[in-house]
Amino acid sequence: MTWTIQPRSKFGRLAAITGGSGPKVLLVHGVGLRAEAWGGQLEILARTCRVMAVDMPGHGESSRLASNPQMADFTDAIVMTLTEPVVVIGHSFGAMIALDMASRYSDLVLGVAALNGIFQRDVAAKDAVLARAASLDGKITADPNATLIRWFGAEPSGARSACQEWLSEVDPAGYRDAYHVFAAEDGPSDKALRNLQCPALFLTGEDEPNSTPQMSRRMAESTPFGRAAVLKGAAHMLPMTHATEVTAILEKFIQDTQIDEK
Template identity: 35%
Template sequence: MTLLTAERTPAGTSYLATGQGQPVVLIHGVGLNKEMWGGQIVGLAPHYRVIAYDMLGHGASPRPASGTDLVGYAEQLLELLDHLELAQASIIGFSMGGLIARAFALHYPQRTGGLVVLNSVFNRSPEQSAGVIERARQVAEHGPNANAEAALARWFSREYQAANPAQIAALRQTLASNDPQGYLTTYELFATQDMYRADALHGIRVPALIATGELDPGSTPQMARELAARIPGAEVAVLAEQRHMMPVESPRLVNQLLLDFLHRAQTIENPAEGIVA
C-alpha cells in the first residue's frame, strides 16, 4: 500500500485523499482521527476517490472555538469540499462523525450525494443520556483519558483486544493524547446532540444507509432503526456479532456493506447505469 501524505486546507483541516471516481468522505468518531479508516481507505480507493479528515479538535486539525456547535463541524466539512473543488460527495460518518454527517446533510443538501451513518446515536433513553453525560463530566474533570478503558471495552470484542494488543495500545495512546479542550467540546456535543433537528430528518432526500453492530451497546440496533425511520427511503443494516468499532475490527465486512450501498446509490442517481443491453 502506498503511504499517504496528509495535506491541509486553508483553514487547517488535515486530510488524506486517494483513489479516483465519485468522492466519498469519511468522518471518524470522538477521540479518534482519520487514521481509524485505514481498512476503508484500502477497500474503497480502488472504486472511489476517498477522503478522510481530522474533525475539529482531533488529530492535526485545529481546535474548535469555544461554543462551537454541530453546524461548526459541518462547516469544517464544507470548507474541505470547497478546497477540493468537489460539488458533491457521499458522506460516511462513524459515531460522532455520524452526527456531523447528519448535520451536513440537513444544512448542505445540495453538497450531499449520499449519507451513511455507522454506529451512531439517536434518541437515547434517559438512562443512556445520563450515562454519557456523566462520562462527559468525567472528561471535563480528568481529561481525555478519563474513560479510555471503559471505552475500549465497549468498542471491541474481548477476542479482538486479546489478538491485537499493539493496536489497542496505540488507540489508548491516541485517546490520551487528544487536545483536552477540543476533546471536551466534541464529547459534550456527542453527549447531548443525538436528537439534533430530528424533526427535519424527513427532509433528507438522498440515498441513506444507517448501520450498526448487533452488539454495539451505545449505538444500538434500535437507534439505527429509529433514525432510519425518520429519513425517507433509508436502508438499515445490523451486522451480526459486531460491536462499536466494526469498521476497524471487521473492515472487509463493513467495506462490502459500503460498496454495495454506494453502488446502489450511484445507480439511483444514474439510472442508465443499471440498464443491461
C-alpha cells in the same frame, strides 16, 4: 491489519488523508480518534472512489474550533473543505456530523451513511454520556481504559491498541469540545429525517449497547430513502473490528448512490 499514521493534505485549518479517483467520498471519524480509524476502508474504497478521510476539528492534525463549539460548527468546518457533492460516511459522532451535513447542505450530499449513530437515547444512556462529558476538563488526557472496555472488551487486538494510542495522544481540549457536543446532542430530529432526500444507510452492530440496532432501524424507517443494516457479532468499533464486511457494504452503498444519480 495495521493502523499506521498516513500523510495528510491540508484544507485550511483541517487535515485529511486523500487518495484514489472517481466519485468523491468523505469519511468522518468519531470522538478521540483520527482519520486512520478508516484504515480498513481507505485502500479498497480508493480503488474506485476519490476518498477524503478528514481529521475532525481538534483531532489528528486538524486545528480546534473556537471556544464552546456547537454541532453546526463541526459540520460547517468540514463542509468548508468541499468543492463538489460527496457521499458522506460518518462513524459515531461522525455519523451525527454526516446526518447534519445531509440535512443542512443537501446540495453537497449525494448519499449519507451513518455508522453507529445514536437516536433519542433513553434516560440512563443520556445520564451516562453527560456524566462522562462533565468529567472532562480539557487539560488532562482522559484515562482511555473505560472507553476501550466499552468499545472492545478486555481482549487485546491491533484495533484496540491503535485506539488506545489515539485516545492517549488526542488534544484534551479538542476531545472535550467534541465529546460535550456528542453528549448534548440526541441524533437527528424527526423532521430532519423526514426531509432527507438522498439515499441513507444506517449501519450498526448487533452487540452495540449505545448506538443500538433499534436506533438504526427507527432512523431508516423515518427517512424516505433509508435502510438499516446490522452486523452480527459487531459492536461500536465495527469499521475497525469488521473492516471487510463494512467495506463491502459501503462499496455497494456508494455504487447504488451513483446509479441513483444517473
